Amino acid sequence: MTLGWSVEELVPAARGGGALRMGLKRLSPDAWLHGRLDTTTRAEAFDIHPDSVQSLPWAADAQAEAAEVIGSDASDLAGAARMVWEDLCLVQTPPQGGAPVLSAGAVAFPTDWRLADKLGQPLVAVHAPIHGYAEQLSAGVDHFIATLAPDMIFGRANWFVVASDDWRYLPQDDVATRFAHVTAENAGDTLFVRSERQTLRRLPRTGAVLFTIGVYVSPLAALSDAVVGRVAASVAGVGSGEHERRAAPQYVAALAAYAAARQSTALGEAA
Template sequence: MTLGFSVEALLPHARLSGPLRMGLHRLSEEDWLQSSPDVALRQAAFDEFPQAVQVLPEAEDAEAELAAMVGISGGLEDAARDIWEDLCILTKAEADAPYRLTAGAVAFPTDWHLSDKMGLGLTDVHAPIHGYAEQLAIGVDHFMTTLRPDQIFGRTNCFIVGNSDLRYLPPASPEARFAGLSAENAGQRLYIRCERQSLRRLPQTGAILFTIGVYVEALGMLSKEALAKVSSAFTDASQGEHDRRAAPFYAPILADYCTQKCQEE
């Protein structure tokens, strides 16, 4: 089993509710990155937002290794401009030190700013995610320590959002973003945003590369099978995570819409 490169393909593997989990899948080299990226969109995003690329000095060797790995002459930004995925590099100062985010080229963030995360360890990077420290931190740290250079793992995140922006940094409050939402217009007003993430170790520097490919689809464009999956979103999420995702402003309407569509002939 592998992960596809669309919302429909990724949804079956996404955690929409329940306890936090890594949900990892082994990927082959051929299935690692999207083979036909829209490079023009990537170029435009990096041109408009130069702050989307940041590299700390301790990541420079890993930056060069990554560029060579994907066949690009240059550095992290050059690599990220030529592929669909955003790129983050995690390094250790010492063997027993925690991994820290020391480089990133993030054109299409999902409600976070690279500058806020730079230099932080994994637990602090994930601090806004309710339950991460208690449910995932130990397992993630073990995985990162034991990841071999010959392995590639992928996973999927999924979000319900109020627009199709690839660069999702909504300035408005949840009340404003979802104002006027109803079961009648949810198919056009709500979007499913999936992040296709991967992790692999760079063999020379030992740094870990974390990639994020973003895919967005209007709710009304999904198949009934996908809607059935979405309809259960956040039914048993923790209250903190429920609120962080602004679910109280759309979850009941989302469930009503999915139920109606799944019952149609």
């Protein structure tokens, strides 16, 4: 099974609202990483932002194994992540034991998080900004990580509505300012859906879990009526807390009006 390799394909594969869930699908090895390679864009991001690669001292062996599994000649995530479209992270149990932590990462295209803030943290802390994660999803994620077999690859998708097509999404401005230019009339060109295609697989030798994140971005105008409608309905249905974290109050009305106009036009053309 494949999740797809574009926003158009990934939005229907992601959770559309309601309680948090992992939404994992088993993938075949040939559906693991994207064949699309834009090594120049990724190399530029890593060169300009050297803090995009960080590691705990004891994660070197897992980094080397991850690069080997990916098929890179590199000996670490820094090299391997330049040869694939996906960002790469490792989750490992510390040598002294305890809960698994984020032990290393090569993240060229972050979505509103910084690797330095997450390195060495257990998964519940890594996901702390997500409203409801600790209550609804933490136990399930921990169990999945603990029991994932080396011969299995799983994937999932998520998405966010943003006001930028930058590959690195690390906004610093006030959310009201960020979306102030968005209207129902221009939403097709000023709102973007940013999707993450995430996969997890255990490395057989070190036992580390390799977590990959492939980022895809598209303006609303380039998406089908069905996907735009799904995005609008999902945003409108997101509960409080998460609604605010995603800055939805700033654009939900414009998004809904834009989606309704698209639907009306489609119905008129079909008549």
